Amino acid sequence: MITLNHYLIVSGILFALGFAGVIARRNIIIIYMCLEMMLSAANLTLVAFSRFNLVDGLPDYTAQALVFFTITVAAAEVAVGLAIIVALFRSKQSVDVEAVTKLQG
């Protein structure tokens, strides 16, 4: 049988994959995709818990509302983030994160 544990582990692996991508990749657009993947993995956890923690015999819709908000914010974030990437590309002519070293102390 498929248990809560299965869903949580799938979610955890997806999150770790996304994190590995953020660390390993240098293309800022792909880093962004990995971030989206991590957000979705977190959503999976929320939905899984909502389904397995029944409230009056129904899924916990509070958790699903949170997922709804997360997706909305993530969409807005993607839009703004991509605009930033475009602006960055204009000034650096590159999407390589190594080109962005302004954070250097």
Next chain:
Amino acid sequence: MPPLLFYLFAALSLGFGLMVVLSRNPVTSALSLAMSFVGLAALFISLDAYFIGTIQILVYAGAVMVLFLFIIMLLDIKEEAEKRSSLGAIVGAILVASVLSVQIATVCSSLSHSKQSVADSALKLQEAGAEMTASGKSLATITKDLAAGELPDTKLMGLTLFSQYAFHLQVIGLLLLVGTVGVVVLSKREKEVAP
């Protein structure tokens, strides 16, 4: 949901997720992400979250992916544009990812109710409908569906959002507006300063 389908969709999601990380071509990455999200949406639906599963496909696989592809095309990023990552970064990434996975797995396995299956926590639609009717806190359309033994997922979602989280929804709407304005400002080409 049959276990086979769960494993299929989980494999779909994780496999294409791996493709996103490994692929050298940004377009491949973007399309793999879309496929990964489709698998994820299927997992959502398997958890009786039809509405979330649907907007996962609509928003991510539809809108966000198009946006990504659009930017990739716009910036004309070639496959060879990205230099190979350093060995240290790759090793670090693998290390962090594997340790994180092991930690999450350990924590999840130790949860008291993690052994519950979907059957163990079956939905009690009729009882819920009866209670809602009794308390009078719900809408007729929802209680009717519940009485008929169907889960009115979207209706319940709507009820939650527009009653309990009405204010938050307004704020999110405002956030989207601000995001739109921000994107316009960021994307606007700065005027050349006259010499």
Next chain:
Amino acid sequence: MPDQETSSLPTLLLLLPLLTALVILLGNKVLKGASVALSVFSAAVCFIISFILLGTQDSSPILLPFLEVGKFRIAIDALIDQQSRGMMFIVTSIGLLVHLFSLGYMKEDEARVRFFGSLSLFMFSMTGIVLAGNLVMMFIFWELVGLSSYLLIGHWFEKPSAAEASKKAFLTNRIGDFGFMIGILMLFMANHGDVSFLGLKSSFAEGPLHEIAKSNTTFMMLAALGIFMGAVGKSAQFPLHVWLPDAMEGPTPVSALIHAATMVAAGVFMLVRCSFVIEASLSAATIIAWIGGLTALMAALMATQQNDIKRVLAYSTLSQLGYMVMAVGLLAIQVSGEHHEAGPGHPAMFHLYTHAFFKAMLFLGSGAIIYACHHEQDIWKMGGLMKHMPVTFATFAIGTAALMGVPGLSGFFSKEAILGLAFEVKNPSGSPLFWVGVGTAMLTAFYMTRMFVVTFFGKPRTENAHHAVEAPIIMIFPLAVLALLTLISPIGPVARLLQAMEPKHAENHPTVMIASIAALIVGVGAGIFLYRGKDKDPLNIKLFANKFYFDEIYAVIVQVCQDGLAWFVTGLERLFVDGLVARLPAFIATRLGSAARVLTGGQLQSYTFLLGAGVLIVIYLVIFVLPHLGH
């Protein structure tokens, strides 16, 4: 229990100049000319108070509580006895006259408000020293006097030489003050925290210090010499005498007040105050007497070859201070071990009083001359001033005669007292010091005659001297008053009024009399013979003119010490600072830095990795470690 009148008067005496100084220095923009009047007014009030005090009884009122730590108490208290009453009269009377003189002398000075402010500050500090009832309070005002002296010497700080001189005076005094402080601390330790003069005195008579003086002579000698160090600095004794001649860079009224009459005499005043300390150690008394004698003789020799009128007077002051210190030492030798009252008739104090009047007058007179000759200070560019400045001439003549010790004038009596003391002392040091004193007296007569003849007689050697006119009345008046004081101060009733001025050793020894009169005649005769009608100095003794090369020797000593120290410190620095402290940590830091640069190179990847690693560690600690620790 001090009665109300005597305790409120000293408070007023002490605080009035302080208030004046504060008001002037803080409000000089607003007050302008009024502050000058205020300063003079304050000086006048102080003079009146000290005049009233002359007629009061001995008392030791506490003016202000100052420091209380457990059983240890230091207060701003006053010890009003014959010595401080007399000294107070000197300080305030000369102070007032100098204030008046400055009104004329500093009339055209831009910064005269600052000048009068500093002058009031000096009056405050000096009052503090004179009134001080304990050594700590005296030390505080001792330093304040040093500060105001620094301010006044450096009044014309635009002149590099004045700025240098003020620094030199300040630093040289620091050396002496250091010794003074050690001396105070030694007494403080030995007398269990009581450093008031009365307490120390009774302790020396019969108390802890009496025992120590008997049992630990080295300790007592070091304590006495420490106290003496303070006087060496302030009274410019050998080997710290170098600052006083340079201090003549200050305005002449300041030289008269501070560097001739009062501040430099503070060292002698303090030594007499602490005479019981010196009397407790014969070896210290001997050293003090010899240093005084040496300073007196050496300074007199240097004075014979100076051409700057103020420098001649400065060396003369040095020489006379040496005389006083010698007297302190000699009296201590004489009474050593017997512990009888040094008190009012101390010959050193007597000479201090008489000297203060005539030396202040001589300085003010030289100020009038300098003023008349358009700030010309070289005596060889003067000459024939007798006709142009009759009043100055007359007062200067009285002062010179008093300084030389012409019989009947004040200097004669006080010098006589010291020489008589030296003659009386039954000690191997007595006889040679007597002859040192006589020699100094002869030299004094010689150089004063030289200066007097060259300045006032003969023909004017420059245009400035030719057109010199008598100084204005405001400057003449103090001269005349001081001349009067010089004339009357040795007369019985006046001396008795000032009580302290009555010499103790009044008996005349024929030998002393003859020796000093002979010294006077030889000195004056040689001076007139050598310098009458001369246009330039017939004698040319480089050694004296260059002040025994003390400045140069000190420069070399300082340089050698500095170079050696610098060489040593450089070595230390190379080894420890550069090597162990700088290079080694630098090496480690470089290595660490290059290792850490990967982590903070501004690369998103490394930041993310660090973030992930940090999260992993936190999860590990929170989930896997803490539960096992019982949380």
